[in-house]
Amino acid sequence: MKIKKLSLRSRIFIAMILLVFLASILIAAVTIYQYNEEARDYHKERLERKEKAIRKSIDFTIQETTYPVTTENVPLIFKEAIFDIDAIHNLQINLYDLEGQLLVSSKRTIQRDTTELCLDAEVLNALSNTLEHRHVIKQVENGQTFQSSYSYITDERFKNLAILNLPYLENDDFLNKELNEFLLRLGYAYLAMILAAIVFAYFISKYITKSLKTISDKMNETRLEKRNKKIQIDSTSEEIESLVNSYNSMIDELEASAVKLATSEREQAWREMAKQVAHEIKNPLTPMRLSVQSFQRKFNPEDKNIDQKVQEFSNTLIQQIDTMSSIASAFSNFAKMPAQKSEELDVVYIVRLALDIFNEHYISFEAEEEEIIAKFDRTQLIRVVTNLVKNSIQAMPKDKIDPRIDVKVFTDGDLVKITVKDNGSGISDETKSKIFEPKFTTKTSGMGLGLAMVKNIVETFDGSITFTTRDGKGTTFTVAFPKKSTTME
DSSP states (O other): OOOGSSSSHHHHHHHHHHHHHHHHHHHHHHHHHHHHHHHHHHHHHHHHHHHHHHHHHHHHHHHHHHOOOOOTTHHHHHTTTTHHHHHHHTTTOOEOOOOSSSEEEEOOSSSOOOHBBBBBBBHHHHHHSSSSEEEEEEEETTTTEEEEEEEEEETTTTTEEEEEEEHHHHHHHHHHHHHHHHHHHHHHHHHHHHHHHHHHHHHHHHHHHHHHHHHHHHHHHHOOOOOOOOOOOOOOOOOHHHHHHHHHHHHHHHHHHHHHHHHHHHHHHHHHHHHHHHHHHHHHHHHHHHHHHHHHHHOOOOTTTTHHHHHHHHHHHHHHHHHHHHHHHHHHHHHHHOOOOOOOEEHHHHHHHHHHTTTTTEEEEEEEEOOOEEOOOHHHHHHHHHHHHHHHHHHHHHTTTEEEEEEEEEETTTTTEEEEOOSSOOOTTTGGGGTTTTTTOOOSSSSOHHHHHHHHHHHTOOOOEEEEETTEEEEEEEEEEEEEEEETO
16 A cells, blocks of 8 residues: 555554654663663672672781781682682682782682683783773673673782682673563553554544545535535634635635636627527528529519519518528527426426427337326427427438437436437537537538527426437437426425
C-alpha cells in the first residue's frame, strides 16, 4: 500500500501511532543506555572504594608488623594477614614486587596460572608512567567482565614497597534484574499508552478531517449549471476557516460567472435562432419573387389560358406562404414555454390519442397497464409524443423494407416511462452530443427545434429524456417523469 494513496485521516492516524511507538523505543533505548552507564560508574566507584579500604588495611598491617618493612619481607608480613583482609573485604588480593614477580596472594589454590606469577611489561610501564601511579585493565573472560587494578603500596617513608593487584568481577545480575523489571513495567505502560493513542488518534484524526470531508463533499457537489450552497462550519481552526472562506468566495465568483455565461449563451442562442429563422424565411421568398417576376413578364389578359396560369401562380404563392407559416409556428412553439398547468391524466389514453393522427401502418403501441395516472399537461404530453414519433418517421430511410416504430408506456417505481423505438438509420457518433441542441437538424428541411422543445417540456415537469442508438440500426428515446411533479405542485 503506497503512502500517497492513503487518505489524510489515515496518514494522521498512522503518524500518531508511529510517533508513540518510536517514542517508546527511544525511551527504552535511553533507559538501557542509562542503566549501562550507571552500572559502569557503579563498578568503577565500587572498585575504588574497595581498593581504598584494602590499602588502609594493608597500611595498618605494615605499621603493626615486627618484620623490617622491605619488599623481600612482604610475603612474611602478609603471610596470614592477606587472608584476613580478603575475608573482610571479600576480594582477592595479589602483591607483586616492583619487577612484577608475585610475592603473595589470597587466592587459595594449589596450582596457579603462570600469567598470575608475573606482570606484563605493559602493566609495569603504564603504572610507572601515569601521574596517579594507578592502572586499570578491563577484560572479558567466559562471558564475564573483570576489572583488574594495579597500584603501588608504600612504607612509612612513602617508598614503593610492592604492587597491589585487585581482580574485580563485575557482577551485573542485580542490575540486570532491575533493568528487566523496569523494561517490563515500561512495556506494560507503553502498551496501555499505545492502546490509548490508537483511540485518541482515531478520534483526533476524525475531528481534524471532518471539516475537510465537508469541504470535499461540497466541492464534489459544485456544478456550474446550478446554485451551489456555501459552507458553514463553526468552531474550526484558522487554516480550515481560510479554506472555507476561499471556497465561499469561489462560489460567489462561480455564480456570477454562471449568470454571465447563461446570459451570453441565451443571447448567442437567440442570435443563432434569428439567423436560422431568417435563412428559412428566405428560402420560400426566392421562388415567390421569381414567380411574381415571371407572371409579370408573361401576363396577357387576352390569353385564353389566363385563368389556368393565374391558378398555378396562386397555388405556388400559397404553398410558399404555408411554408413560411410552418416556420413561424415552429419558432413560436419553441420560444413559448410549456404551459404551467398540471392535471391528473391517463398517460396511456393521451399517448394513444396522440398516435391517432399518424397513418403509418408500422407504428405499434403497447401499455403494460390499462391506465396509468400521472400529473402532466395534456397538450404538452401530446406534443412530446408527436414530436418523438415524427422524428422517428423522418429518420426512417425511404427504401426501408420493414420499417417499424414501437411506442411503449410503463411504470418504473414512482416514474412513468414512454419509449419510442425505431429501426431507422440511427444517430451517428458525431451528432449524439448535439441532438438536443436548438436549431440542430440532420434533415434537409425543418428548424431542428422538435427534440429541443421535447427536452424543455419534460424537464419542466421534473423529468428526463435519454436515448440509445446504433448507427444504421435504429434509435430508442426514453422519456421518464414522476407521477407527481414537485415543480408543478
